[in-house]
Amino acid sequence: MSRPIRSIIHYAALQHNLRVVQAKAKNAKLWAVVKANAYGHGLQHVFKTFRAADGFALLDLQEAQHLREMGWRGPILLLEGIFEARDLEVCSRLGLWHTIHNDAQIEMLAAHKTLQGHRVFLKLNAGMNRLGFDARQFRSVWARLNAMHQVEEISLLSHFARTESAQDVIESLRIFNEACHDLPGERSLSNSGAILAHQDVIAKESIADDWVRPGIALYGASPDAHTKTALEWGLLPAQSLRSQIIGLQRVSVGERVGYGSDHTAQENMLIGVVACGYADGYPRVLRSGAQVLFESGVRCNLFGRVSMDMLTINLNPALEKGLEPKIGAEVTLWGKTRNGIGLAIDEVAAHAGTIGYELMCAVAQRVPVEEDLEGF
Numbered sequence: 495m496s497r498p499i500r501s502i503i504h505y506a507a508l509q510h511n512l513r514v515v516q517a518k519a520k521n522a523k524l525w526a527v528v529k530a531n532a533y534g535h536g537l538q539h540v541f542k543t544f545r546a547a548d549g550f551a552l553l554d555l556q557e558a559q560h561l562r563e564m565g566w567r568g569p570i571l572l573l574e575g576i577f578e579a580r581d582l583e584v585c586s587r588l589g590l591w592h593t594i595h596n597d598a599q600i601e602m603l604a605a606h607k608t609l610q611g612h613r614v615f616l617k618l619n620a621g622m623n624r625l626g627f628d629a630r631q632f633r634s635v636w637a638r639l640n641a642m643h644q645v646e647e648i649s650l651l652s653h654f655a656r657t658e659s660a661q662d663v664i665e666s667l668r669i670f671n672e673a674c675h676d677l678p679g680e681r682s683l684s685n686s687g688a689i690l691a692h693q694d695v696i697a698k699e700s701i702a703d704d705w706v707r708p709g710i711a712l713y714g715a716s717p718d719a720h721t722k723t724a725l726e727w728g729l730l731p732a733q734s735l736r737s738q739i740i741g742l743q744r745v746s747v748g749e750r751v752g753y754g755s756d757h758t759a760q761e762n763m764l765i766g767v768v769a770c771g772y773a774d775g776y777p778r779v780l781r782s783g784a785q786v787l788f789e790s791g792v793r794c795n796l797f798g799r800v801s802m803d804m805l806t807i808n809l810n811p812a813l814e815k816g817l818e819p820k821i822g823a824e825v826t827l828w829g830k831t832r833n834g835i836g837l838a839i840d841e842v843a844a845h846a847g848t849i850g851y852e853l854m855c856a857v858a859q860r861v862p863v864e865e866d867l868e869g870f
């Protein structure tokens with residue numbers, strides 16, 4: 495048997511989350527955002543459920559090609575647009591829609607020889623100051639694109655810097671409205687945070703958000719777990735990272751565990767060695783305080799530093815429950831146990847000073863993926 499770590503993708507959860515988001519977004523069309531190999535879930539896995547969406551949004555031309563190869567004939571949007579002139583040939587060939595957010599992309603498009611006009615999404619910088627044209631330039635850029643024979647249709651796109659507060663969303667909407675309220679074309683604004691929390695605010699500003707762009711919510715984590723957890727949003731984890739105990743050590747008071755010898759047992763302990771390390775994508779910054787689920791769901795703390803291929807946990811809570819931990823016993827690092835007990839990826843991420851997004855994207859290539867089709 496291979497090393498026991500697995501990333502399990504729960505198809506029914508992906509499907510459920512898509513429905514939750516669709517219900518929130520009402521009549522809007524929906525791009526399933528599948529950048530970064532579908533947030534680490536595997537494009538081929540999520541495709542089986544997200545083909546029920548209206549389109550796919552991503553960054554990578556190879557991932558776009560992969561979608562076409564899997565038979566997707568509908569819309570695909572490149573969220574960062576093209577990076578070099580020859581990308582336009584791929585856009586023409588595969589019929590990709592692409593974001594225009596800088597002058598260089600316009601120059602390349604103007605020089606592109608194509609019989610088939612492109613659909614482009616012109617991006618407004620609504621205060622995030624990352625990608626996009628600012629409100630002052632927006633109209634002249636729009637007019638220039640509109641005059642180009644390479645352009646068939648222009649849609650308008652913007653991205654919220656902060657969806658934690660309605661006030662920030664309203665401010666971005668105000669900038670958006672000022673820049674382009676009278677320009678024709680479909681609009682695309684909302685990410686998960688805005689879809690879950692601010693659809694009423696957007697409707698009140700009389701902006702038609704024709705295409706919403708959910709990512710994280712589809713995978714069952716929260717865009718802002720401090721304010722509201724995934725569970726509170728009714729979302730289900732679509733990925734579980736599970737492994738097994740491959741070593742057991744009885745440790746007496748005063749003995750030390752792991753690299754750096756900086757974890758000293760304050761009581762007699764049963765230490766479980768789990769086949770999961772930072773080379774699998776489990777954050778090395780995690781220390782005691784962070785928890786895993788032993789077997790059917792006993793919470794056990796990390797004890798000792800995370801190493802490349804292993805981590806160590808204090809199994810005393812399992813002993814206290816009368817369990818006898820054995821080699822091969824299952825450990826869930828995040829997601830849910832076989833009997834459905836959950837450990838939110840956002841909780842683990844918070845201990846690591848980061849967000850669920852980063853953890854799910856960072857699951858390493860060497861971790862085999864297993865499909866859970868239960869309920870799908």
Ligand SMILES: *Cc1c(COP(=O)(O)O)cnc(C)c1O
Pocket residue numbers: 527529573653684685686687707708709710711717
């Ligand atoms: C990643 C991304 C999204 C999805 O964001 P979530 O917070 O995961 O919903 C939407 N729009 C753009 C432009 C993005 O880059």
